[in-house]
Amino acid sequence: MAPLIELSGIRKRYPGGEQDVEVLHGIDLRIEAGEFVAIMGSSGSGKSTLMHILGCLDRASEGDYRFAGRDVGELDHQALAWLRREMFGFVFQSYHLISTASAWENVALPAIYAGLSRDQRRQRAQRLLTDLGLGDRLDHRPWQLSGGQQQRVSIARALMNGGRVILADEPTGALDSVSGEAVMTQLQALAEAGHTVIVITHDADVAAHADRVVELHDGRIVADTRRRPARRPGADAPDDLSPPEESRVPDAGEVGEAVTMALRSLRANWLRTLLTLLGIVIGVGAVVVMLAIGQGAKQDVVARIGDMGTNLLVIRPDRGQQRVADGVIATLVPADADALRELPNVRAAVPEIAGSVTARANGQDVTTSVKAVSEDYPVLRDWRPESGIFFSRVDQDRYAPVAVIGRTVREKLFGDGDAxxxxxxxxxIPFQVIGVMSAQGATNWGDDQDDVVFVPLSTGTLRLFGQNYLRSITLAVDDVAHIDATEQAAVELLTQRHGTEDVRVFNMASLLDMVSDTQNTLTMLLGSIAAISLLVGGIGVMNIMLVSVTERIHEIGIRMATGARQRNILQQFLTEAVVVSALGGVIGVALGVAVGLLLTLFGLPILFSVPVAVAAFLCAAVIGLVFGFAPALKAARLNPVEALSNE
Known part of the structure; x- marks a missing residue:
């Protein structure tokens, strides 16, 4: 059978300016399964570099490395991660524990990447720690443990996925003599249990525990001494080192673990998380509020135009025509309204003359507006008397001196009495009150619509205004879909009657469309301004994630050494970016709604939209994904050795 580990002509060079620095010079080494080997050498001899190559944390510059007969140089990043996860267990001099995780969580780290459930990981980690005398320290953080206890935690982590090969780099270097002896006893017990144990050390007393001592000097093997016969391996060397086919899509368990680790990291750096959240919260809140303001303004304007009637055509004289007394243009006459009433699709044609008069009753004088209109006015405006009646066609024909007053005029002249x-x-000029109109309130521009008196058009033109020219004719159409055709027909009819085109037509349906389009544009403008702040928040996320990656390079190295794939690292940091952005999105939506509700107290029209809120939240999450990708990719592409050496 092929040896478990076989090195042939291994060389390792590092860039060194004009000339590369070679650390290992043609290393040849064979290690059988089940051996307890100590690689001993002074500082700078290249022993740690050799361990990194043996543990697939680094690649040789030249030479062949075969593990169980398979050329390791042919393995890609994913296969190397699988090899570290399934075959190797690392015990480092400085322990390399994640400070934010408990003892059992540190031990269970390799099993996360092996796909074990949380319960399975905890049970196995608890058993390993209990066997090593740390059953009462499961939930302690590394800083709550002594050096010897931390080293035992790292040994338990090395055994989490089986640990066929245990690689220990100066495992007693940071320990006192008692703790160091205890650790070596545990490593010796692992060797007796059938694990292949490789210890990197400069201490001859440590090397004395091994069955075989390989001495290294200046990057070359200078001695290879066997002190005891090779132990019987606990399991045969694997025949196949091909990692199983893995889906590129993470399963639910992986995502859940990534979210859990992300929340732990964010909680550990709460101030930085808060600052990161602030940019997203402001951006999302601004989007929600700005669009709510825009939609509210649009709804308010459209509602006001709708109150005026969207099926109306208002025909007014062209101001370029000759003027007569009181500023009335001599263009439209009552007969024009009669002619327009006969057009197809016209429900009503209401002529109107308006002016200001002094109304007197019960010793009270008020200045109010008077409108001389036809009997169809209530149908046109959908505004009817709350008491009495509106004047009829008969009153028009008889020039009857009757009036219908608004509620404000009634209150001013008659108080609570019957008018x-x-x-x-x-x-x-005396007029008899035959009706009181229902309350309408203020107009869109703030005028009181109830401060008005209506009189028959014939009576008004004869007795009040002394002229027959109209201020406007308003048409109500039956089918708004054909309002443009009706408008064209009206203009053609009046042009034929007057001999020239001397009127202007205001199409309320077109006006509504135009205002809606304008409001939509303004809403988009407001949303775009708010989106810029969200974009700035995204840039903040990227900056903070870059800082996070830089600060946690050592943690990334630990995860890679315990079997994390590149996609696991990428997924973890992407998840952190998405979690912080999504959390900011939720808070931002809530803040935006709160600010919007506050603005309503000041009379500002606000219209919240669930799709807008959901879209703002999703945009925040997507921004986390997009702006977190570059930092996450940087983390995933780190060299495990360089990452581990970054304290």
Missing amino acids: LGQFILLDS
Whole structure:
């Protein structure tokens, strides 16, 4: 059978300016399964470099490395990670424990990447720690453990996935003599149990525990001494080193563990997390508030235009025409309204003359507006009397001196008394009140719609205004879909009647569309401004994640040494970026809603939209994914050896 480990002509060079520095000079070494080997040498002899190559943490510059007969140089990153995870267990001089994780979580780290469930990991870690005398230290953090206890935790971690080959780099270097002797006794017990144990040391007393001592000097093997016969391996060397086919899509367990580790990391650096959240929170909150303001303003404007009627065509004289008294343009006459009423798709055609008058009753004088209109006015505006009646066609034909007053005029002239049947003087001309209109409130521009008096058009033109020219004719159409055709027909009819095109038409449906488009543009503008702040928050996420990667290079090295694939590292840091961004998105949505509700107290129209809130949250998560990718990729591409050496 092929030896478990076989090195042939291994050389390792590092860049050194003009000339590379060679640390290992043609190492040839064979290690059988089940051997307890000590590689001994002074500082700088290249023993740690050799261990890194043996443990697949680094690659040789030249030479062949075969593990169980398979050329390690042919393995890609994923296969090397699988080899470290399934075959090797590392025990380092400085322990290399993750400070934010408990003892059992540090031990269970390799099993995360092996796909074990949390319960399975905890049970196995508890058993290993108990066997090593740390059953009462499961939930202690590394800083709560002594050096010897931390080293035992690292031994338990090396055994978590089986640890066929235990690689111990100066395992007693940071320990007192008693703790060091205890650690070596445990390593010797592992060798007796059938594990292949390779100890890197400069101490001859440590090397004395091994069955075989390989001495290294200046990157060359100078002695290879066997002190005891090779032990019987606990298991045959593996025949196949091909890692199993793995899905590129992480399963639910991996995602859950990534989220758990992300939350732990974010909690450990809560101040930095808070600052990162702030940018996302402000960005998402701004998007929610800005779009709510835009949508609210749009709804308010559209509602106001809708109150005026979206099926209306308002025809006014062209101001370029000749003017007459009181500023009324001599263009439209009541007969035009009668002609327009006969057009197809026209439900009503209401002529109107308006002006200001002094109304007097019960010894009270008020200045109000008077509108001389036809009997169809209530149908046009959907505004009817709350008491009494509106004047009829008969009143129009008879030039009847009757009036219908608004609620404000009634309150000013009659108080709480009954106005029906009473007489009021409009510019000293008596009119009998036959109706009181229902309350309408203020107009879009703040005028009181109830401060008005309606009189028949015929009576108004004869007795109040003294002229027959109209201020406007308003058409109500039956089918808004054909309102443009009706508008064109009206213009053509009036042009034919007047001999020239001397009117302007305001299409309320077109106006509504135009205002809606304008408001949509303004809303998008507001949203874009808010999105810029969200983008700035995303840049903040990227900066913080780059800092996080830089600060946690050592942790990344530990994870890689325990079998983490590149995609595991990538996934972890991406998850952290997405979690912090998603958390910021949730808080930002809540903050945006709170600010929006506060603004409503000041009378600002606000309209929240669930799709907008969901989209803002998703944008935050996507920003975390996009801006966290570069830092996560940087972390995933780190060299395990360089990462481990970064304290």
